[in-house]
Amino acid sequence: MLRDFLAPFIDEQSTNPFAVSKFVSTLEHAEYFLSGFAYTLSVSFLALAIALIFGTIGGVMATSKSKILRAYTRIYVEIFQNTPLVIQIFFLYFALPPLGIHLDVFLVGVLGVGAYHGAYVSEVVRSGIQSVPKGQFEAASSQGFTYVQQMRYIIVPQTIKIILPPLTNQMVNLIKNTSVLLIVAGGELMYQADIYAGDSLNYAPAYIIAAILYFIICYPLAYFAKFYEDRLKKAHLAR
Amino acid sequence: MENVFNIQNLEFLFKGLVLSLIIALATCVISVILGTFLAITRNYGDKISRKLAAFYVEVFRNSPLLLWMLAAVFVLPSFFPLPSFISNDYASAFWGTIGFSLYTSSVMAEIIRGGLNSVPKGQFEAAYSQGFSSFFTLFYIILPQAFRKAIPSMLSQVVTTVKDTSFLAGLQIAELTYQSKILLAQLKSFEEILAMLALVATIYFVICFFLSVLVRYYEKKTAYAF
Numbered sequence: 340m341l342r343d344f345l346a347p348f349i350d351e352q353s354t355n356p357f358a359v360s361k362f363v364s365t366l367e368h369a370e371y372f373l374s375g376f377a378y379t380l381s382v383s384f385l386a387l388a389i390a391l392i393f394g395t396i397g398g399v400m401a402t403s404k405s406k407i408l409r410a411y412t413r414i415y416v417e418i419f420q421n422t423p424l425v426i427q428i429f430f431l432y433f434a435l436p437p438l439g440i441h442l443d444v445f446l447v448g449v450l451g452v453g454a455y456h457g458a459y460v461s462e463v464v465r466s467g468i469q470s471v472p473k474g475q476f477e478a479a480s481s482q483g484f485t486y487v488q489q490m491r492y493i494i495v496p497q498t499i500k501i502i503l504p505p506l507t508n509q510m511v512n513l514i515k516n517t518s519v520l521l522i523v524a525g526g527e528l529m530y531q532a533d534i535y536a537g538d539s540l541n542y543a544p545a546y547i548i549a550a551i552l553y554f555i556i557c558y559p560l561a562y563f564a565k566f567y568e569d570r571l572k573k574a575h576l577a578r
Numbered sequence: 579m580e581n582v583f584n585i586q587n588l589e590f591l592f593k594g595l596v597l598s599l600i601i602a603l604a605t606c607v608i609s610v611i612l613g614t615f616l617a618i619t620r621n622y623g624d625k626i627s628r629k630l631a632a633f634y635v636e637v638f639r640n641s642p643l644l645l646w647m648l649a650a651v652f653v654l655p656s657f658f659p660l661p662s663f664i665s666n667d668y669a670s671a672f673w674g675t676i677g678f679s680l681y682t683s684s685v686m687a688e689i690i691r692g693g694l695n696s697v698p699k700g701q702f703e704a705a706y707s708q709g710f711s712s713f714f715t716l717f718y719i720i721l722p723q724a725f726r727k728a729i730p731s732m733l734s735q736v737v738t739t740v741k742d743t744s745f746l747a748g749l750q751i752a753e754l755t756y757q758s759k760i761l762l763a764q765l766k767s768f769e770e771i772l773a774m775l776a777l778v779a780t781i782y783f784v785i786c787f788f789l790s791v792l793v794r795y796y797e798k799k800t801a802y803a804f
Binding site (some may be wrong): 356417418420421422423424425426429430433434437438511515516517518519521522529532533536542543546549550553554557558561 | 644
């Protein structure tokens, strides 16, 4: 139908990478992109859950009084932040099978991306908790709150407001970083787009469509982060 | 164990490391220049160029790096000839670096814009009152202050750039990660694979950790300078 509609613009012989005919035939294979998109979304969602769990635990541990817990999270954060995600994915992909642990690529993606961004989320949570004035802790304990209650009723509600913008930025990065699964042939959007592009040689349209799909999930998140951050700044100035 | 770390393998990895570092360096230089240009345009340009710069930054920032690398390698060569100083063996490394730089510029642009925004407005007014033109105000008064504030974030972006060279492994470009992937695929036993991964991870770690220590040192040094 699309082909009939655009018939006057279609020149099958065109060698321009951006020729209309190439866009049309790419759109006719939308199922590649949609399945990749669904895969990307599900990997991102589960990886985000892992990142939030690891990050919250890590962030709270990093602000605790115990030196061992603090050292432990420091090591986790430094190792994960200073080595490339691809190498961590390689670890799950190459090093576990000889041990008899066979993860499929989906799980490799969820665990790899989740643990990597867990380190970043942990730093975000840590700086959020540390930005709450110390007096808040003291006031809370003077009122007889236990440590867990302090966290639950006093500190965390204040922290969430502060860390929401950087956390949303981490979400955007996480979604973008699921594309590294391409390297281990995961079925996510970037891989599907690349496979389709390689088969049909419609490189430009395939990448443009992939870019649009990534953009429509990432941009609203980035916009929200910026909007919320500006509002916080204004609220802070007005106070 | 000794057959994993033999001379050939180490040399193979070392070649990859050199290419990774060259790509990272080239990307940093290009992206700081292009990023500064984009940041200035987005902040002080006229209406249309502001919109264009914002569009560029938002599009590149909100889609994956790998996508731009792939797009540059497969789409750009049909529009531009390969510069003569690049040999054909390194053609895809060159185009990949271009895609990498285009992406990183958008991130650098936002970092530098953050620096520009933190310069008080009075600085502009003071400069104008002394008879500086807008160009000289920007060049001599605003940018040096903006860069000083933005350097810690820019250095962290350099760390990210070094790590992100590993994405080029997805394009069969012979940088460190790709070289290690080739070696990893030949290894069978757990110890050998682990040793190889540990070596490569350590190489990246040493470079990135050194840079992030530098970031922290610089942040501490400049924390009270303003």
